[in-house]
Amino acid sequence: xxxxxxxxxxxxxxxxxxxxxxxxxxxxxxxxxxxxxxxxxxxxxxxxxxxxxxxxxxxxxxxxxxxxxxxxxxxxxxxxxxxxxxxxxxxxxxxxxxxxxxxxxxxxxxxxxxxxxxxxxxxxxxxxxxxxxxxxxxxxxxxxxxxxxxxxxxxxxxxxxxxxxxxxxxxxxxxxxxxxxxxxxxxxxxxxxxxxxxxxxxxxxxxxxxxxxxxxxxxxxxxxxxxxxxxxxxxxxxxxxxxxxxxxxxxxxxxxxxxxxxxxxxxxxxxxxxxxxxxxxxxxxxxxxxxxxxxxxxxxxxxxxxxxxxxxxxxxxxxxxxxxxxxxxxxxxxxxxxxxxxxxx
Amino acid sequence: xxxxxxxxxxxxxxxxxxxxxxxxxxxxxxxxxxxxxxxxxxxxxxxxxxxxxxxxxxxxxxxxxxxxxxxxxxxxxxxxxxxxxxxxxxxxxxxxxxxxxxxxxxxxxxxxxxxxxxxxxxxxxxxxxxxxxxxxxxxxxxxxxxxxxxxxxxxxxxxxxxxxxxxxxxxxxxxxxxxxxxxxxxxxxxxxxxxxxxxxxxxxxxxxxxxxxxxxxxxxxxxxxxxxxxxxxxxxxxxxxxxxxxxxxxxxxxxxxxxxxxxxxxxxxxxxxxxxxxxxxxxxxxxxxxxxxxxxxxxxxxxxxxxxxxxxxxxxxxxxxxxxxxxxxxxxxxxxxxxxxxxxxxxxxxxxxxxxxxxxxxxxxxxxxxxxxxxxxxxxxxxxxxxxxxxxxxxxxxxxxxxxxxxxxxxxxxxxxxxxxxxxxxxxxxxxxxxxxxxxxxxxxxxxxxxxxxxxxxxxxxxxxxxxxxxxxxxxxxxxxxxxxxxxxxxxxxxxxxxxxxxxxxxxxxxxxxxxxxxxxxxxxxxxxxxxxxxxxxxxxxxxxxxxxxxxxxxxxxxxxxxxxxxxxxxxxxxxxxxxxxxxx
Numbered sequence: 001x002x003x004x005x006x007x008x009x010x011x012x013x014x015x016x017x018x019x020x021x022x023x024x025x026x027x028x029x030x031x032x033x034x035x036x037x038x039x040x041x042x043x044x045x046x047x048x049x050x051x052x053x054x055x056x057x058x059x060x061x062x063x064x065x066x067x068x069x070x071x072x073x074x075x076x077x078x079x080x081x082x083x084x085x086x087x088x089x090x091x092x093x094x095x096x097x098x099x100x101x102x103x104x105x106x107x108x109x110x111x112x113x114x115x116x117x118x119x120x121x122x123x124x125x126x127x128x129x130x131x132x133x134x135x136x137x138x139x140x141x142x143x144x145x146x147x148x149x150x151x152x153x154x155x156x157x158x159x160x161x162x163x164x165x166x167x168x169x170x171x172x173x174x175x176x177x178x179x180x181x182x183x184x185x186x187x188x189x190x191x192x193x194x195x196x197x198x199x200x201x202x203x204x205x206x207x208x209x210x211x212x213x214x215x216x217x218x219x220x221x222x223x224x225x226x227x228x229x230x231x232x233x234x235x236x237x238x239x240x241x242x243x244x245x246x247x248x249x250x251x252x253x254x255x256x257x258x259x260x261x262x263x264x265x266x267x268x269x270x271x272x273x274x275x276x277x278x279x280x281x282x283x284x285x286x287x288x289x290x291x292x293x294x295x296x297x298x299x300x301x302x303x304x305x306x307x308x309x310x311x312x313x314x315x316x317x318x319x320x321x322x323x324x325x326x327x328x329x330x331x332x333x334x335x336x337x338x339x340x341x342x343x344x345x
Numbered sequence: 346x347x348x349x350x351x352x353x354x355x356x357x358x359x360x361x362x363x364x365x366x367x368x369x370x371x372x373x374x375x376x377x378x379x380x381x382x383x384x385x386x387x388x389x390x391x392x393x394x395x396x397x398x399x400x401x402x403x404x405x406x407x408x409x410x411x412x413x414x415x416x417x418x419x420x421x422x423x424x425x426x427x428x429x430x431x432x433x434x435x436x437x438x439x440x441x442x443x444x445x446x447x448x449x450x451x452x453x454x455x456x457x458x459x460x461x462x463x464x465x466x467x468x469x470x471x472x473x474x475x476x477x478x479x480x481x482x483x484x485x486x487x488x489x490x491x492x493x494x495x496x497x498x499x500x501x502x503x504x505x506x507x508x509x510x511x512x513x514x515x516x517x518x519x520x521x522x523x524x525x526x527x528x529x530x531x532x533x534x535x536x537x538x539x540x541x542x543x544x545x546x547x548x549x550x551x552x553x554x555x556x557x558x559x560x561x562x563x564x565x566x567x568x569x570x571x572x573x574x575x576x577x578x579x580x581x582x583x584x585x586x587x588x589x590x591x592x593x594x595x596x597x598x599x600x601x602x603x604x605x606x607x608x609x610x611x612x613x614x615x616x617x618x619x620x621x622x623x624x625x626x627x628x629x630x631x632x633x634x635x636x637x638x639x640x641x642x643x644x645x646x647x648x649x650x651x652x653x654x655x656x657x658x659x660x661x662x663x664x665x666x667x668x669x670x671x672x673x674x675x676x677x678x679x680x681x682x683x684x685x686x687x688x689x690x691x692x693x694x695x696x697x698x699x700x701x702x703x704x705x706x707x708x709x710x711x712x713x714x715x716x717x718x719x720x721x722x723x724x725x726x727x728x729x730x731x732x733x734x735x736x737x738x739x740x741x742x743x744x745x746x747x748x749x750x751x752x753x754x755x756x757x758x759x760x761x762x763x764x765x766x767x768x769x770x771x772x773x774x775x776x777x778x779x780x781x782x783x784x785x786x787x788x789x790x791x792x793x794x795x796x797x798x799x800x801x802x803x804x805x806x807x808x809x810x811x812x813x814x815x816x817x818x819x820x821x822x823x824x825x826x827x828x829x830x831x832x833x834x835x836x837x838x839x840x841x842x843x844x845x846x847x848x849x850x851x852x853x854x855x856x857x858x859x860x861x862x863x864x865x866x867x868x869x870x871x872x873x874x875x876x877x878x879x880x881x882x883x884x885x886x887x888x889x890x891x892x893x894x895x896x897x898x899x900x901x902x903x904x905x906x907x908x909x910x911x912x913x914x915x916x917x918x919x920x921x922x923x924x925x926x927x928x929x930x
Contacts, residue, residue: 037450039457142637151450152396153644156589157637159398159582164633170625281457288454318469321461328458332451333443 007193009310015199017306018206022261023283024298026254031292032230033250037155040162042280044258048131049266053178055123060114062172063130064107070137071103103133128259135255136248169273180266202264285328357503361496370495377502379603381560383587385553391593393549394529398581399456402463403554405576406433407561412479412571422485429558437554445546460578467573478572485566494567512794513596519793520786527769534767539755539784548790586636592646601648659823664803670785672846676707682880688737697723699904710881712891715901721884722764729761730754758848762838770827774837777826778809781844812840816870831858852883856890868894
């Protein structure tokens, strides 16, 4: 291996690592606030990439129908829940309508806009809006009523959600894979290392987003409310922070992060309906590096995973995934030696 | 009811001889194979509270070992089984050792990674046939009899499943089984009873891996080919789904779950593509949604509904005349027992216990009192090794016990109860008390599965009943601990502590939540224990109770020792009154 190849691999690794970093942050965020270990985080990535690809082809993406099904189910759940609590019908309907309003509105917009050939930036925005809407709906459907369940029950729920989402993804998107065109077709050469425009966009967007996330947690009231919920759920509730709305907000943020990652990764690889799982799990390995608790360590872990992946694809390409997922063992060993008293009850 | 299991076993073993279509024989073999794997998950997830998504990979280890060794090296089935099981054990030990010391969610995460890594390894290794896998595996022949792949193999598969289920039932009703059932309640209580929780977590995880590998071994000879996809992470999740659907807490739930999933999966694979119009793994949608729904609305699974309709059998009382368990030699009255010297505990900047010293002599009842937040429970936790001591020393019967883990301290003869009662809710009162006798008995998991430990088990049950009678709860021994009110639960904790045959008993607020009559009965029990030479240290808020019972009292306030003296001296002390009631300024 010479310096050029090493440079190329490093850039490639850091680019992917930047995306894993976003996903790892979402994982840590969700775990801290809701104690949900959210396996399906990667699904957002695949759904966003596929949505943009279909919009680019002038078709109505399957996301729309997918979203309407979820919104319908959530509205039904709302009605059922309210009916059992003997709420007045007017309030029931209002609650159901509130659940439906935004998903239906954004879906109608997408149906209307799809054949009109909007500029890529507008389609990207629409994609993010569509995919982000999944977050609170999934929270409502799968997790909200289980907020007090144990971490392990929530984890099994997560794999159930993963199964359902992947199956539905196959139904709504089909088995065909898509690769999005690059947002920015340039090649820059910096000191012998070639940088593609897409790589620059990915790295810049990740850095900007991470800074924005940090500002959100440090400066905004909602961010502080989420942090408070993460530290002590009961305490936060006593201070008037609703755990439920904290959960909804964090699921929305995680879906947003997933959608963004999907847009970024779309032009670098062919994405299928089930590609998200592996991408999401790499974010996971990074999050485990940070003990599912530390944002900075998760970041370091993500860059490490990206680099490990690109260098192992050079040395032993068919064992790339084996190497990336096996590395979790030494990481766990390191964590268990560092902090053996991790039990929580 | 007693005949249900033999009847079921006879039916399954004789099924091939009955006029059942080949299709259902094949289905039944699949159900049996799935049930072996799901059984491992019942022990792991339902009983011990650990989760693995990687069981399919262990199945793969068993299957690929059989496939590779029989086709490439022509080795016979017993050898391929031994190799497959050994490899699965090694992998499980390695995964368990790096994850099981930490919080419960690291094991599932590690098993996901393990499942993926194994699957990619199978799919990429030249010698394992890459994505095509290994074809042409011979049929299974044992002792010169060729079992084929259908009606001949069915009895072997079901014999293994049924024996495994029987072994699991035996295990759960034994000394090591109760230790495994206690794991779900966290490690503090189990460790205080002398149980190494890490060891038992490893035991169950390895056991589940072995069951999976055995299923894989059968799978290879049944299908006569292996390829990576049946061992993927999705399949691993499906196994967990079977266990959860059937009833993850019950051995028979594994059977119900694997049967339901196999039959429904088959139907869905035909029905859904026809409904939808294209082919694909659409059954995962149903599985995913059903999994979430089961956890929400019926977390105990389908078997729980069946079980509710079955008569509940009480444990047969078969321990009359059993020999007594070995007892430790007790210290003579007045001998120095516990010496706490300048013990200090800091949590970050907070000094919870500040250089506290006191001594207990054999035969004493010493009270530890003080206002809320005085550091009494922390002191308890320091003596019993739950928290690490920041500074100072503790000696017990002349030996230093500072810094020892709590199960070592339990071994030396200190036993305790907890301020927040820690009983295993799903075990009976008797079984909970039997946990206390853990260190006085020896049976291991293998002997328990083979039922070779029944004599010792009878001794243990006799001891547990004796302790329950001692505190006046003999009539409630078959009750589930979770069904008792708080007062009786505290008494059960005392009986459990007594079953350890302690030299020193630490009681953390034993009278809290007890009615007046119960309190009188409890203080009579404690006096009786004192007459028998037992030494007791107790934290208590009920002053009447403490004053009437103790020889000496240590008063703590804000982490400091305020004073020490006889009950009369403490009652006369202005400092103590000020600590409790405040002072006039």
